[in-house]
Amino acid sequence: MSASATANRDPAADPLVQVRGLTAVLSGKTVFDALDLDIARGSVTAIMGPSGTGKTTLLKHITGQMHGAAGQVLVDGQDVVRLPREGLYRLRKRIGYLFQNSALLTDYDVFENVAFPLRAHARLPEDLIRNVVLTKLQAVGLRGAARLLPSELSGGMARRVALARAIVFDPMLILYDEPFVGLDPIALNQVLKLIRTLNQELGITSVLVAHEFEAVREAADHVHLIAGGKRVASGAPEDLVRADSPWTAQFFGGALEGPVPFQYPAPPLARDFGFVGATA
Amino acid sequence: MKQFVARVFDPLLDGLADVGRTGWFFIGLLLALPRGLTYPRELLRQIWFVGAKSLIIIMISGLFVGMVLSLQLYYTLSIFGGTSALGTVIALSLYRELGPVVTALLFAGRAGTAITAEVGLMRATDQLSAMEMMAVDPLAFVASPRFLAGLIAMPLLVAVFNMMGLFGGHLVGVTWLGIDNGTFWSNMTGNVSVWKDVISGEWKALAFGALVSLIAVYQGYSAPPTSEGVANATTRTVVSSSIAILALDFVLTAFLM
Numbered sequence: 098m099s100a101s102a103t104a105n106r107d108p109a110a111d112p113l114v115q116v117r118g119l120t121a122v123l124s125g126k127t128v129f130d131a132l133d134l135d136i137a138r139g140s141v142t143a144i145m146g147p148s149g150t151g152k153t154t155l156l157k158h159i160t161g162q163m164h165g166a167a168g169q170v171l172v173d174g175q176d177v178v179r180l181p182r183e184g185l186y187r188l189r190k191r192i193g194y195l196f197q198n199s200a201l202l203t204d205y206d207v208f209e210n211v212a213f214p215l216r217a218h219a220r221l222p223e224d225l226i227r228n229v230v231l232t233k234l235q236a237v238g239l240r241g242a243a244r245l246l247p248s249e250l251s252g253g254m255a256r257r258v259a260l261a262r263a264i265v266f267d268p269m270l271i272l273y274d275e276p277f278v279g280l281d282p283i284a285l286n287q288v289l290k291l292i293r294t295l296n297q298e299l300g301i302t303s304v305l306v307a308h309e310f311e312a313v314r315e316a317a318d319h320v321h322l323i324a325g326g327k328r329v330a331s332g333a334p335e336d337l338v339r340a341d342s343p344w345t346a347q348f349f350g351g352a353l354e355g356p357v358p359f360q361y362p363a364p365p366l367a368r369d370f371g372f373v374g375a376t377a
Numbered sequence: 378m379k380q381f382v383a384r385v386f387d388p389l390l391d392g393l394a395d396v397g398r399t400g401w402f403f404i405g406l407l408l409a410l411p412r413g414l415t416y417p418r419e420l421l422r423q424i425w426f427v428g429a430k431s432l433i434i435i436m437i438s439g440l441f442v443g444m445v446l447s448l449q450l451y452y453t454l455s456i457f458g459g460t461s462a463l464g465t466v467i468a469l470s471l472y473r474e475l476g477p478v479v480t481a482l483l484f485a486g487r488a489g490t491a492i493t494a495e496v497g498l499m500r501a502t503d504q505l506s507a508m509e510m511m512a513v514d515p516l517a518f519v520a521s522p523r524f525l526a527g528l529i530a531m532p533l534l535v536a537v538f539n540m541m542g543l544f545g546g547h548l549v550g551v552t553w554l555g556i557d558n559g560t561f562w563s564n565m566t567g568n569v570s571v572w573k574d575v576i577s578g579e580w581k582a583l584a585f586g587a588l589v590s591l592i593a594v595y596q597g598y599s600a601p602p603t604s605e606g607v608a609n610a611t612t613r614t615v616v617s618s619s620i621a622i623l624a625l626d627f628v629l630t631a632f633l634m
Binding site: 218 | 502518
């Protein structure tokens with residue numbers, strides 16, 4: 098269970114992120130169907146759900162990288178859909194985003210990757226930039242790797258560098274897209290510890306998209322389970338496991354049968370095999 | 378019949394649509410240029426990348442083009458008994474035509490493809506999205522410096538190409554074929570105008586630099602985020618740039634005559 102002071106807080110009480118009636122269609126497929134959810138300020142909230150259900154897409158809507166066909170996405174009271182470009186950029190300076198593949202700038206070394214937002218937005222003396230960058234790298238345990246190139250880093254190290262870059266401006270919100278994928282147990286625990294530390298010591302609101310329930314149970318105060326374009330369950334991780342719902346039963350139990358079909362939607366099998374007039 | 382028409386006209390319409398999209402991209406790029414100038418370190422890095430790193434291929438190609446020109450023109454001029462004009466004809470051919478056009482074609486093959494592959498891979502590995510998320514406009518940070526670097530580097534590369542071409546032409550014409558050194562240089566300096574010939578070639582270089590850089594950056598920027606997508610975009614940069622350079626050369630030559 099998370100040791101966070103915000104455990105079990107009702108997300109609707111003081112939401113930093115509010116998604117209201119979000120409807121999104123991608124390539125003819127309805128990804129979100131009037132989706133509603135809140136992210137409580139100061140919490141660690143996990144977005145979980147079956148593969149292809151739109152978890153990363155939801156993060157992109159929260160950050161204004163994508164816009165839905167209908168609905169509202171409010172971040173700290175600002176509607177990201179209606180924000181002009183300058184306003185959106187001002188908001189993004191207060192948001193850290195950890196990409197699934199870390200998305201480090203491959204031509205720059207670790208130091209310059211972390212310094213990138215500082216150089217782009219703040220006219221700071223070189224000494225100060227150096228101190229800030231080394232402090233952030235120390236926080237993720239990679240001060241000694243400052244002069245390595247991204248190609249010389251392991252997956253776990255690259256993710257920690259991306260995390261250092263994401264927190265360089267001390268954001269109010271960090272979005273983690275699959276932060277635990279492909280990590281060995283040691284690296285996974287390091288990232289897990291960092292997520293909790295940033296939340297508890299700096300009060301940063303965190304949203305993480307993940308499939309690893311054990312890690313989510315350790316890190317998150319609250320879980321939203323989304324499937325079929327809607328939020329189908331919400332609550333503390335322990336409560337969701339015990340919840341009496343076919344969605345939670347199938348997802349957390351890993352059952353093959355349930356509301357999430359094994360087969361991707363397809364025409365009847367008989368038609369694909371050329372048995373004209375036959376039924377599936 | 379309908380399928381035949383579609384097969385013939387669809388690529389044509391796709392090509393026209395691509396020209397239109399490149400135009401829109403160019404407008405966005407122009408609007409982002411002032412912000413691009415706020416990243417001087419990146420601009421210098423790109424000038425080094427597209428300019429300095431293209432020097433070797435430009436110098437070697439210039440040398441051989443000058444040498445071949447000298448051989449071919451000596452043969453042609455000897456038919457009319459006009460070999461004393463060799464220096465003039467080599468210089469005019471290089472300054473007015475071959476220098477800008479061949480340099481631009483080489484630039485598209487060396488620097489243009491590198492820009493497309495680099496930007497395409499940045500797209501595929503989410504680096505451009507990461508910049509967006511850090512409130513840095515990729516048009517200003519990625520596209521503008523590469524475009525400006527092409528604009529700055531091309532006239533300089535053309536000057537180097539021309540210099541090496543003259544050196545190669547002199548090497549073959551004077552050292553090998555026995556043209557008098559004084560005749561070679563005096564005829565050239567007497568008949569080549571700085572403004573009409575040298576500068577008009579540099580105008581072409583500027584235009585070709587802008588054209589190739591725009592195509593290269595756009596193709597990388599719009600490449601599908603797959604291996605095949607980046608490979609196809611790189612190919613399109615060479616093909617589109619080559620055709621566009623030759624077509625624009627005709628237009629510019631007609632205007633600058």
